[in-house]
Amino acid sequence: MVVNELKDGIAANDVKISAIEQGSDDTWLLIGGVVVFLMQAGFALLESGAVRFKNFQNVLLKNCMDACMGGIVWWATGFAFAFGDVAESGGGIIGVKYFFGVGAAEAYTAWFFQFAFACTAATITSGSLAERV
Numbered sequence: 001m002v003v004n005e006l007k008d009g010i011a012a013n014d015v016k017i018s019a020i021e022q023g024s025d026d027t028w029l030l031i032g033g034v035v036v037f038l039m040q041a042g043f044a045l046l047e048s049g050a051v052r053f054k055n056f057q058n059v060l061l062k063n064c065m066d067a068c069m070g071g072i073v074w075w076a077t078g079f080a081f082a083f084g085d086v087a088e089s090g091g092g093i094i095g096v097k098y099f100f101g102v103g104a105a106e107a108y109t110a111w112f113f114q115f116a117f118a119c120t121a122a123t124i125t126s127g128s129l130a131e132r133v
Contacts, residue, residue, distance in 0.1 A: 029109040036116040070119035
């Protein structure tokens with residue numbers, strides 16, 4: 001009787017510890033994603049300061065569009081290609097799961113973290129084209 005109660009208590013504590021671990025992992029990913037996403041603003045200011053006055057609005061709009069369009073593309077296909085289940089595709093090189101966010105409810109914190117990096121990478125590369133295109 002006492003042994004069964006102890007086993008039940010240990011199992012309940014394991015569930016609580018698992019929930020705390022998952023919550024702290026999600027919090028860490030969200031904080032990291034927000035910090036990386038704030039780099040968008042930093043790059044916008046850097047690039048707008050590096051161009052002539054007549055072009056700074058174009059650079060700011062480009063950076064906003066990088067974040068907006070990057071989010072849409074990452075949601076529609078990017079996350080699925082990068083993190084979808086490859087085993088379901090028969091050993092292919094891209095994933096076949098999570099297109100348009102379908103089935104990605106358990107991975108939204110990972111989605112946001114990777115989205116921040118994808119958009120920042122697009123902003124860095126497109127920043128080299130300021131005043132040139």
